[in-house]
Every structure is written in structure tokens, then in C-alpha cells.
Amino acid sequence: MRMHAGQLDVSLDMARALVDEQFPQWRGLPVRAQATHGTVNAIFRIGDHLAARFPLAACDVASLEAEAQAARELAAGTDVPTPEPVAIGGPGAGYPSPWSVQTWLPGAVATGRDPGESAAFARDLAGFVRDVRAIDTRGRTFSGKGRGGDLASHDAWVERCLRQSEQLLDVPRLRRLWADLRSLPDNPGGELMTHGDLMPGNLLVADGSLAGVLDVGGLAPADPALDLIGAWHLFEAGPRQAFREALGCGDVEWERGRAWAFEQSMGLVWYYVETNPVMSRIGRRTLERIVAAETAP
Structure with a gap:
């Protein structure tokens, strides 16, 4: 089932043909579809050490080159394994967009190996968030697009989500909560580098530890509280407090992180309720944690 209007179809035969035509050095390697709950790319393994990423919405080469540069920058700035760019492919075999190849990281995604109780x-x-924040912005600033800037600029989106969720969630309560969260003061620390999407599906677990971080092309300056969304998407109260203490978050920063997690989760619940139930459940669980924190002593 398609998740998005105009979503591109990518079959195994397409992926095999594109690899064979454009990267003949990999013709001898098996190509196989990788089941994920991601919403941006279709993923295909190439052998044991590579992954092809086919955007579900048409993009241009410049955007993939920017993602590759972000991936290189992140790989150089943290000890946690992250995918490294290998190649960029072009349209063909019925697929109309450029696509990319990265290194494959072993590990189980946190959606299936839930670390929610692990301090x-x-x-x-x-530690990963600390490393990302230490990367030099080199004078770059928030792009103005997406999450990571002014909370109140997301009012229209949140209101749309609230209207769409009237049969799914306690909308009056959530509307009151957003009214408080969107009025938080600006983060006193200014902008720092952020990963931007620390969702369970982008985190790898092995032997109870963080084994890797995926979807690294969004590395960019933003409100540093943006990367606190992982605390709400992933952890129950005890480990969430351990995360906060490890980063030394003040009250404003911590609440802004809760606000960004709220904004993202409101969209997950209704938008994916039929097409990607795992993502919808993640959003619902995160909202439950956010509401519970509001009432906790």
C-alpha cells in the first residue's frame, strides 16, 4: 500500500537492472529488498556490505550529493557507526529519479529490538547527540524548512493533524498541550548541528548498545532540542531521565524537545494509520509519554 500521493514504485527487477546497468562491478552480487518501516526511501541490499536507497518521491542529484556530504561530515564527527556514501545512480529501468548507494550497517533497528527500558x-x-552537537556549523544556520526553528510556525500543520485525529486521539487535551508547548521561549543555547530524525527506525541495536545511526543526510544546524525527540520516541521515564542527565539539559531545552516530539508524532498517528501501522503506533506511544510527563509529579 502506498504511503504518499505520487509515490514512486521500485521493484526488485528495477533495482537489479539499475545496479547491473550503472555499476557493472556489482553484477555478481545479489540484490534483495530490505523490509523497513521507513517513509522516504525503498532499501535494497547489494551483497553484504552495500545498500541502495531509492527515494519514494522524485529528487535531483544535487539533493543526493548534499546528503552524501552530510553523511561524510557526520561519519568524521562521531564514533558511532553511520552509513558512508559510495555512489549516486541515475534514472533508468522505469525508475525516474536519481538514487544512492551507501555502506550497510549491521544491527537490529530499535523498532524491533526495543531499548525503551535501557538506561x-x-x-x-x-553520547551520539553530544558528538553531533560538537561538529562545527562553519557559519551555517537553520534552513528555515522543517522542524528545528520556530515552534509556532508549525501551528497550521499541528491544527491539521488535530482535526485529522478526532477519531483517534484525545484532541481537546492535545490541543491544550500544544498551546503551551508552542509558546516556549527560544532555546538559550542557540543553534547547533543536529541529526534531525532520531526515530527508532534510524537507530541500530546490538548486544543492548547503540550499534549505528541511519538516515544521516539531514545533518544540519537547528535548535539543539530537535535531537531530544529520541528521548520521547524511545525511552520510558527512567532511561529518559538518564538521557537528560547525560546531556545536562535545562528546563527550556528539555521542554522544547518534548514539543518537537509532539509535532512529529501528531503527524505519524493519522497519516500512517492505514499505510504504515508501525509508524502510527510509534507516534501514539510517543504522545502517551509526552502527556504522562505533563501529569507526572
């Missing part, structure tokens, strides 16, 4: 995993993730 050790929470401290691992906090």
Missing part, C-alpha cells in the same frame, strides 16, 4: 542505551544515544 545504558539512553546514555549511548546521548
Whole structure:
């Protein structure tokens, strides 16, 4: 079932043909579809060490080159394994967009290997966020697009989500909560580098530890509280507090992280309720944690 209007179809035969035509050095390697709950790319393994990423919405080469540069920058700035760019392919075999190849990282995604009760995993993730924040912005600033800037600029989107969720969630309560969250003061620390999407599906678990971080092309300057969304998407109260203490978050920063997690989760619940139930459940669970924190002593 398609998740998005105008979503591109990518079959195994297409992926095989594109690899064979454009990268003949990999013709001898098996190509196989990788089941994921992602919403941006279709993923195909190439052998044991590579992954082809086919955007579900048409993009241009410049955007994939920017993602590759972000991936290189992140790989150089943290000790946690992250995918490294290998190649960019072009349209063909019935697929109309450029696509990319990265290194494959082993590990189980956190959607299936839930680390929600693990304070050790929470401290691992906090260490990764610290590393990302230490990357030099080199004068870059928030692009103005997406999450990571002014909370109130998302009012129209949140209101749309609330209207779409009237049969799914306690909308009056959530509307009151957003009214408080969107009025939070600006983060006193200014902009820092952020990963931007620390969702369970972008985190790899092995032996109870953080084994890798995926979807790294969004590395960019933003409100540093943006990367606190992982605390709400992943952890129950105890490990979430361990994450906060490891980063030394003040009250404003912590609440802004809760606000960004709220904004993202409101969209997940209704938008994917039929087409990607796992993502919808993640959003619902995150909202439950956010509401529970509001009432906790």
C-alpha cells in the first residue's frame, strides 16, 4: 500500500537492472529488498556490505550529493557507526529519479529490538547527540524548512493533524498541550548541528548498545532540542531521565524537545494509520509519554 500521493514504485527487477546497468562491478552480487518501516526511501541490499536507497518521491542529484556530504561530515564527527556514501545512480529501468548507494550497517533497528527500558542505551544515544552537537556549523544556520526553528510556525500543520485525529486521539487535551508547548521561549543555547530524525527506525541495536545511526543526510544546524525527540520516541521515564542527565539539559531545552516530539508524532498517528501501522503506533506511544510527563509529579 502506498504511503504518499505520487509515490514512486521500485521493484526488485528495477533495482537489479539499475545496479547491473550503472555499476557493472556489482553484477555478481545479489540484490534483495530490505523490509523497513521507513517513509522516504525503498532499501535494497547489494551483497553484504552495500545498500541502495531509492527515494519514494522524485529528487535531483544535487539533493543526493548534499546528503552524501552530510553523511561524510557526520561519519568524521562521531564514533558511532553511520552509513558512508559510495555512489549516486541515475534514472533508468522505469525508475525516474536519481538514487544512492551507501555502506550497510549491521544491527537490529530499535523498532524491533526495543531499548525503551535501557538506561545504558539512553546514555549511548546521548553520547551520539553530544558528538553531533560538537561538529562545527562553519557559519551555517537553520534552513528555515522543517522542524528545528520556530515552534509556532508549525501551528497550521499541528491544527491539521488535530482535526485529522478526532477519531483517534484525545484532541481537546492535545490541543491544550500544544498551546503551551508552542509558546516556549527560544532555546538559550542557540543553534547547533543536529541529526534531525532520531526515530527508532534510524537507530541500530546490538548486544543492548547503540550499534549505528541511519538516515544521516539531514545533518544540519537547528535548535539543539530537535535531537531530544529520541528521548520521547524511545525511552520510558527512567532511561529518559538518564538521557537528560547525560546531556545536562535545562528546563527550556528539555521542554522544547518534548514539543518537537509532539509535532512529529501528531503527524505519524493519522497519516500512517492505514499505510504504515508501525509508524502510527510509534507516534501514539510517543504522545502517551509526552502527556504522562505533563501529569507526572
